[in-house]
Every structure is written in C-alpha cells, then in structure tokens.
Amino acid sequence: MVLLQQINFSGVFQCPSVNLTLVHRRRMRVHRSICSQAQTTIAPSRTQRIMEGISVNGEAGGAGGAYSYEALKRLDKIWSGICSAQTVFQEPRQVVSSIPGLFSRSDMDEKAVDTYDVIVCGGTLGIFIATALTCKGLRVAVVERNILKGREQEWNISRKELLELVESGILVEDDIDQATASKFNPNRCGFEGKGEIWVEDILNLGVSPVKLIEIVKKRFISLGGVILEGHCVSNICIYEDAAVLQLAEGKILSSNLIVDAMGNFSPVVKQIRRSRKPDGVCLVVGSCARGFKNNSTSDVIYSSSSVKKVGDSEVQLFWEAFPSGSNPLDRTTYMFTYLDPQPESPKLEELLEAFWDLMPEYQGVSLDNLEILRVVYGIFPTYRDRWFMFYTSKASNWIWHLRN
Numbered sequence: 162m163v164l165l166q167q168i169n170f171s172g173v174f175q176c177p178s179v180n181l182t183l184v185h186r187r188r189m190r191v192h193r194s195i196c197s198q199a200q201t202t203i204a205p206s207r208t209q210r211i212m213e214g215i216s217v218n219g220e221a222g223g224a225g226g227a228y229s230y231e232a233l234k235r236l237d238k239i240w241s242g243i244c245s246a247q248t249v250f251q252e253p254r255q256v257v258s259s260i261p262g263l264f265s266r267s268d269m270d271e272k273a274v275d276t277y278d279v280i281v282c283g284g285t286l287g288i289f290i291a292t293a294l295t296c297k298g299l300r301v302a303v304v305e306r307n308i309l310k311g312r313e314q315e316w317n318i319s320r321k322e323l324l325e326l327v328e329s330g331i332l333v334e335d336d337i338d339q340a341t342a343s344k345f346n347p348n349r350c351g352f353e354g355k356g357e358i359w360v361e362d363i364l365n366l367g368v369s370p371v372k373l374i375e376i377v378k379k380r381f382i383s384l385g386g387v388i389l390e391g392h393c394v395s396n397i398c399i400y401e402d403a404a405v406l407q408l409a410e411g412k413i414l415s416s417n418l419i420v421d422a423m424g425n426f427s428p429v430v431k432q433i434r435r436s437r438k439p440d441g442v443c444l445v446v447g448s449c450a451r452g453f454k455n456n457s458t459s460d461v462i463y464s465s466s467s468v469k470k471v472g473d474s475e476v477q478l479f480w481e482a483f484p485s486g487s488n489p490l491d492r493t494t495y496m497f498t499y500l501d502p503q504p505e506s507p508k509l510e511e512l513l514e515a516f517w518d519l520m521p522e523y524q525g526v527s528l529d530n531l532e533i534l535r536v537v538y539g540i541f542p543t544y545r546d547r548w549f550m551f552y553t554s555k556a557s558n559w560i561w562h563l564r565n
C-alpha cells in the first residue's frame with residue numbers, strides 16, 4: 162500500500178510583501194521542489210518497518226546471507242531489471258577469453274604470482290569442492306570477493322547428504338555433530354485438500370553455515386589450500402597451456418583448471434548465457450522468528466490449492482517451515498513461488514507483504530506474538546537448457562561451472 166504523507170512546512174512559504182527579487186524567486190522554486198518531494202514521500206511498508214527494526218550484523222556473501230532492507234531493495238532492483246527485459250537485459254562483459262598461444266611464452270607469465278592445479282572462484286560451496294580436490298593431493302586456491310564465512314541462517318539438509326561429504330574426505334563424522342544446530346522429525350509434505358504425507362529424516366537437520374564453513378576452511382588450510390579473501394574475479398584468459406585468472410586487485414594466478422562456483426549471478430554464467438533472460442525464476446521470502454510453541458516437526462513442502470493475488474500477478478505459493486537451532490521457540494518459514502519473469506511479476510518486497518498476511522494463518526500463530534529475528538529472501542533463475550561445463554572455442558575442459 163502506498164500512502165501520501167502530508168507534511169507541515171509552516172513558516173517556509175510566507176510570501177514576501179515587496180517585489181520578488183530573482184534570489185527570492187529561486188528560493189521559492191527550491192522550497193516548492195522540497196515541498197513536492199516531501200508530499201510524495203512514501204510511507205514505509207510493513208516489510209521496511211520490520212526489517213529496519215532488526216539489528217543486522219554478520220551478513221555473508223553467499224545466497225540468503227544478506228538480511229538488511231537495503232540489500233532487499235538492491236536485489237529487487239536486479240529482479241525488476243530481469244522482469245522488464247525483452248530477451249536480453251544487457252550485453253554481458255567478456256570475462257572469459259581464449260588467447261592463442263602459450264602462456265609460458267607470453268608477457269603475462271612474468272607477472273603471475275602463483276601457480277595452482279585448480280583455482281576455485283567463489284567460496285560458499287566452492288570451499289567444499291576445493292577441499293575435496295586438496296584431499297586428492299592437488300594444489301588448490303579459492304578466490305572469494307568477501308570474507309569467506311557462512312551465513313547465520315541455517316541450511317536444511319539430510320544426514321545422508323552430509324555423509325557424502327564424509328566419504329569424499331571433506332568432513333569427519335564429528336564435524337556433522339558440531340555443525341548441526343537442530344534436528345527434527347517427522348517432516349510433512351502436504352497439498353491443501355489433497356492430504357499429507359509424513360516422512361522421517363528428510364531435510365531434518367538445521368546445519369549452521371557459519372560453523373560448517375569454518376570447519377571446512379580450517380581443514381582446507383591444514384591440507385595446504387590457499388584462500389584469497391577480499392579478491393574479486395575480473396578476467397579469465399584461456400591459453401593453450403594454462404587457465405589464467407586476473408583479479409580486480411591486480412594479482413594474476415595461473416592454473417590447469419578454473420572452477421566457477423560464484424553462484425547464480427556469476428559473471429561467467431552471464432557470459433555463457435549471453436545475459437539471456439531466464440526462462441523461469443523461483444522467488445523465495447521468509448523469516449526466522451521467535452514465539453512458536455508447537456515447534457518440533459517440519460514442512461518440507463506445503464502448498465495451498467488456490468492461487469493468490471500478489472501485486473498484479475496471480476501466484477501459486479509453496480511453504481517450508483523448520484525449527485531453528487537458536488532457541489526451542491525459533492522457527493524458520495519460507496514462502497516461495499515459481500514464475501516467468503514479466504514486468505508485472507511481484508517484487509520480493511510485495512511477496513514479503515503477502516508473507517506477513519499469510520504466514521500467521523499457515524503457522525497458526527499471531528504476528529503480534531512473534532519476534533522477527535531475521536528476514537530472508539532470494540532469487541533462483543532457471544533455464545530450460547542446463548549447463549555444467551564451460552568450453553571455450555580453442556581449449557575445452559579449462560573451466561567448470563558448478564551449480565548447487
């Protein structure tokens with residue numbers, strides 16, 4: 162809802178009784194402009210009020226790691242750009258180029274500071290593959306533009322999936338217990354009016370990304386891995402004998418293989434896709450809130466059968482809800498939807514406005530009895546054709562692109 166606020170500027174617009182000089186006229190124009198801007202000030206949305214009432218600290222670089230209202234507005238701007246585009250929303254920057262000839266015979270070779278078997282770009286899930294490769298005896302570096310740390314918001318996962326990380330040598334079983342903040346069973350899958358299925362041990366662990374990434378980071382370093390934090394991937398040059406990474410800060414690293422783990426908004430993906438508009442998008446919003454008395458089970462997926470109007474669109478909403486490890490009364494609730502990006506598609510903030518209306522009914526609580534600890538949101542672009550590896554025209558197998 163948009164409200165126009167009336168603002169009292171008493172005393173500002175008293176007209177002078179004598180002839181107006183040029184200076185007076187200019188002042189008047191400035192005052193009028195201030196007044197008209199003030200009159201169109203938009204009242205803060207419920208989302209803004211809630212988010213600005215929470216102190217945000219420890220935001221992380223990865224998906225779902227930012228909780229501030231400013232970060233929400235930034236993501237909504239990106240999302241609006243995607244929605245309003247026709248098929249291509251901007252020419253992508255050429256991040257990866259194929260260079261004829263040998264790196265070892267180029268001028269660049271002298272400038273390279275270090276050589277690795279593999280360089281992993283992007284640290285959230287990147288540190289896991291980097292550690293697995295280090296376990297195989299390879300010399301690996303991870304380049305992360307922020308400080309490499311996990312987000313506060315827990316990851317929901319099954320123990321079976323974590324055991325795969327133990328099998329590949331990334332974790333030991335003790336690490337799973339250390340990083341597990343909550344366990345809950347049974348887990349519901351339900352569609353309103355169509356019945357429910359209750360399962361056990363599916364996405365029934367809440368793992369602390371802060372702890373898990375800290376553990377893996379230590380293991381990686383102890384195995385000889387190198388982490389370059391606060392370094393941004395700028396360019397990748399594929400020579401016939403090496404894949405060379407240039408960092409925005411000026412460093413040059415060479416390797417046999419570069420792995421792209423820079424997430425959904427990776428500049429490499431943008432180039433591969435030629436900035437093509439995604440075919441579909443999953444939008445997710447949610448909160449972690451305190452005050453849930455019935456908080457022992459989870460919803461892996463729950464959907465109401467009817468579509469809801471959000472903004473100018475009709476959307477099918479799905480829910481997930483899990484106990485959170487921070488307190489027995491804390492619960493995370495996600496609301497998500499799948500849509501084709503169109504100019505009329507709802508913004509994340511509009512979805513959050515719907516979330517505050519619908520979540521209490523879905524969870525059987527009153528918003529007044531909840532303390533909102535964190536507001537979370539994200540965008541997952543999807544394409545009909547899936548990519549896993551990136552091939553340049555000259556040299557194949559130099560870059561892998563990973564998707565979670």
Ligand SMILES: Cc1cc2nc3c(=O)[nH]c(=O)nc-3n(C[C@H](O)[C@H](O)[C@H](O)COP(=O)(O)OP(=O)(O)OC[C@H]3O[C@@H](n4cnc5c(N)ncnc54)[C@H](O)[C@@H]3O)c2cc1C
Pocket residue numbers: 222223224225226282283284285286287304305306307315316317318392393394395422423424425426427428445537538539540564565
């Ligand atoms: C609200 C929300 C809830 C979620 N919940 C779960 C969950 O419960 N379980 C689950 O498994 N998944 C969940 N996800 C999915 C989430 O996408 C993954 O958990 C995980 O964050 C994906 O990791 P990633 O490394 O692929 O990408 P990202 O998390 O996006 O990490 C990419 C990394 O690359 C870095 N980077 C980007 N560009 C550059 C550059 N130019 N140079 C250097 N570094 C760069 C970024 O700083 C970042 O650290 C959730 C997502 C959201 C938004």
